[in-house]
Amino acid sequence: EAMLNSADAVVLADVPMNPQLGAILRRYLESGGGVLILPGRHSEWDSYAKHLLDGRTALKLGQPVGDAEDESGFMSVADINLAHPVLSAFDEEDADYFSTVRIYRHFPIELDQQSLQNHTQTARPPNVLMRLADRTPLLVETHLGEGKIMMAGLPATPDWSNLPLKPEFVPMLLRAVAYLRKPADAGAPGSVAPDQPIAIRLTDRWSGAQVQAIDPAGKPHQIKLHRSGRNLIGAMLQTNQKGYYTFEVLPGSKEAPERVVLGFAVNLADEKADFTTMTEGQIGEIFSGASELVYLQSSPEDAVLAQQLGHKREIWRSLIWASFLIIGLEFFIATLRPQRELKLAADGLKPVRPDQGLFGRWRVRIGQALGVVEETTSSGLKGLWGRIQSKVK
Incomplete structure (x- = not known):
């Protein structure tokens, strides 16, 4: 309990509740602490109402509904209180947060109307932050003493929904913990x-x-x-x-x-x-009581800074020209590289003879690429070059 009193906030992620733990948490809440409840498969649906809330709030968890194995029977989030500090970060016109959340099984959060009327007269009523399509509360805030409780109908694992896998989950969780933090002394x-x-x-x-x-x-x-x-x-x-x-x-x-x-x-x-920019002397007067004061000038007129920045050059233009040069060189080398396996015979062509030389092989390869080569012998190179020129024209 001493460790709990020094905690900024408490997160109950699928924690079984018992009378002893409930009494400790109630004292922590009454002193101004904050508790985030994320029940799961190991949480008894009525244990939080009996041992923690103890009839002091109008909230209670209902028996879990839905089939986690049936992904076709999901429910979606339909109503979000974007004015609340926990969810205000998702208030953007062009964004549609939580629209792809699929909930297959959940604990319905119930608001007891009789208790709600009784508690409204003496304390702040619960605040529903998120509802399902059937208007069932999914995330609710309530108060106990000086502390705050935020209860969700889902676990923090993707067993019952895909919300923990969505990018909205972690920011929402962090903002909830920050909101529930126990105030400083x-x-x-x-x-x-x-x-x-x-x-x-x-x-x-x-x-x-x-x-x-x-x-x-x-x-x-x-x-x-x-x-x-x-x-x-x-x-x-x-x-x-x-x-x-x-x-x-x-x-x-x-x-x-x-x-x-x-x-x-x-x-x-x-x-x-x-x-107006203050001078070094004016700054020294303000911090006259400091034992040591180091003045760093970082204005555009600083000679040292100008010299450091003046030696820097942009290299992106050189990199672009180098890239084009490498591409051209690779293309030229590829056209000169002799083929290891010539398949010209299948097309009725004769293989190139080795006595053509480097330049001759290059002209033949270009001719093959243009589709004008019919016979690639040394005696037909002159006619080949003429056909290449006419093809290009």
Whole structure:
């Protein structure tokens, strides 16, 4: 359980569920963890509802339906919630993702209507991310405590469908894990516009902690924390100076994590910003507190860079000319190469005599290629050359 508490997210891929494991996972979820459920042939269809969900959500897995051996009786994905962060990457006009997915066997995800009405009054309702053609939910998100559960009706292996073999599967899985990740003990945005408050969020582990914000001038500002559910929330309101700020979180008890420093920047709007290139002296003033600063100039006026780039030449033109030269040379050599087996006799032709010489054999081979050779003896070479010329004309 200690290892589980340090995990960013948990993926249950065809994991049999029992009461002990379900209780451990519930505590992990209630503390803000995330669980992705991918049931399979070793998962009992009612064990997750009994031992993990324990009636705290309106979700449950139905008994698996379909025949994995019958590829003709498949179902397809018909409805996708592209507004959800897990599937928003597939929101492209010209693309038709998941259109070739074939599902032969699956666990139907059931939404208990009575439980749904009861849970809607006290918690967020389940969010269906993907449905089959018969409107059966295939991928659903729900909440348990501060944590999130994403339940699929398919295993992570291609036993019941071809989805794990599709290029959409891995990105969808990675985005699901990133979405379900347990939030860090302390977090704050990386940047904010001037005069806009910036919030810092701490988990219960930081109960009793002291937080201060340091502005670009080095002035500290004490941050008062307020409880919001299981989290502690504070905000820095004085952000009228552009530059780099830091949050310093000091533990208030021995059980709290060690001191944490979070940084954020206050940036000017584009129309108010100055994009003039800074000089080496100006950069040195900004980083005056650094123990060592190395300035690397990489502008087009850099003499060293210009010399390095000036010695480079494109070689693709030379390679093209060399390729044509090699092709022409191979063609010329091929026409001079004597045939090992002459089949001219089958066509009523006489073989070439060796006393013709290199040039004579070349003229005969060209004549054969043009279809004008009837007799290739040494006495007929003059007539052959005339027929070749007339054929070419």
